[in-house]
Amino acid sequence: MAYIKINQDKVNQSNVKALIDLCPFNAFDYIDAYLSINAACKMCKLCITKGPEGVCEWVETRKPEIDKSAYRGWVVLIEHHDGIIHPVGFELIGKARELAAKTDEPVMALLLGHQVREMAAELLTYGVDAVHVYDDPRLEPFNVEIHTRLVESFFKQRQVNIILVGGTTLGRTFAPRIAARLKTGLTADCTMLDVTKEGDLLQIRPAFGGNIMAKIHTPAHRPQLATIRYKMFERPTFSTPSGKIIVESMPEVDWSTGIKRLSIKPKPAVGDIADADVIIAVGRAFKTKKDLALIEPLQKRLDAMVACTRPLIENGWFDPRRQIGLSGRTVKPRLIINLGISGAVQYIEGMKGAELIISVNTDPDNKLFDISHYAIVGDVYEVLPALNRLLDDLVEEQT
């Protein structure tokens, strides 16, 4: 790592103007006789090599070395509601077990709540080596301030290598706080994970609006912390429990909180497309909201959930929870039918795990066709009625 240091004692009225004029990125601010570098700096070093002597200086910093071998084990933080474990926890345990085998590290689950023994036993059946449990009436309902203090205390007592958290609403609130307390980094919303021989977690996620997949590496800090979206990994199969449940004694933490739960207002249930077996996904090919009626017969026959691309959410045609993609839900249905969708990377990232993909598009070069099992080149306004007629005939034949 390196940065450009400004030696303020060498800045004066005559050289500051030369420096500002020299910078091609307008990266200098000179306010109240104080020179600073702003976010436009591209570290081109022109100010050092061609600028007034001694004003700007290149400073290399070295991170303190850490003994990575002292940090061992993967911990999955378990989210649960009303006695039910959020399935992302099982998916993360499965992935952690697969990757921890490469470096021969144990996999643990961390569970906080009240009367959570049954859930702890269930976690053992997914092959974790240990479930660490904090069980106390004060841990219900979830309170991010108190839970963070406990989790901080847990990780400060042991040197764990990797912590995985589900990229849910709760996980996204919780994980940054844990990262800050443990003074480590956090890679949010990973879509893939891997690990090196040295135990460095490779955290892979879309970046720059989904145009590239960034591989993020945390070589100089431990523990390594990542949130991972729901439905990115397979739920592991059951295994005979061989791990153990470890009930942790309550540490001395501050139980005060500024959070007061006044009431709970559940959002109207819309059904979660992430759990759907069959999805009909619609895109901008549909010219008006009324035209969506075309999909109803097919939807009924297949008992499908309807999902959509982002522009249809922006049009106000659907509840935002119906959006597939990077800024929407990740889905993994047994069947998805894409109707008039261009296949932008932000959309494909959210559905490429579907078992069977059928796409309809007028454009023969449609990007979704590359990942589809069946591609229909055609107009949705013609294909859908034809498909409905075909299904009617088939049903008639069978009766």
Ligand SMILES: Cc1cc2nc3c(=O)[nH]c(=O)nc-3n(C[C@H](O)[C@H](O)[C@H](O)COP(=O)(O)OP(=O)(O)OC[C@H]3O[C@@H](n4cnc5c(N)ncnc54)[C@H](O)[C@@H]3O)c2cc1C
């Ligand atoms: C940071 C960021 C995050 C994003 N996140 C998401 C996300 O999570 N989900 C998402 O969906 N998008 C997301 N987007 C938007 C994304 O880039 C695309 O703009 C969007 O997915 C396009 O939606 P679409 O395919 O419905 O529309 P279009 O791109 O307009 O495509 C319409 C398609 O329909 C076809 N078509 C037109 N008429 C017919 C017809 N009559 N019959 C058959 N086919 C027809 C066309 O050939 C075309 O392929 C994001 C963008 C950004 C910048």
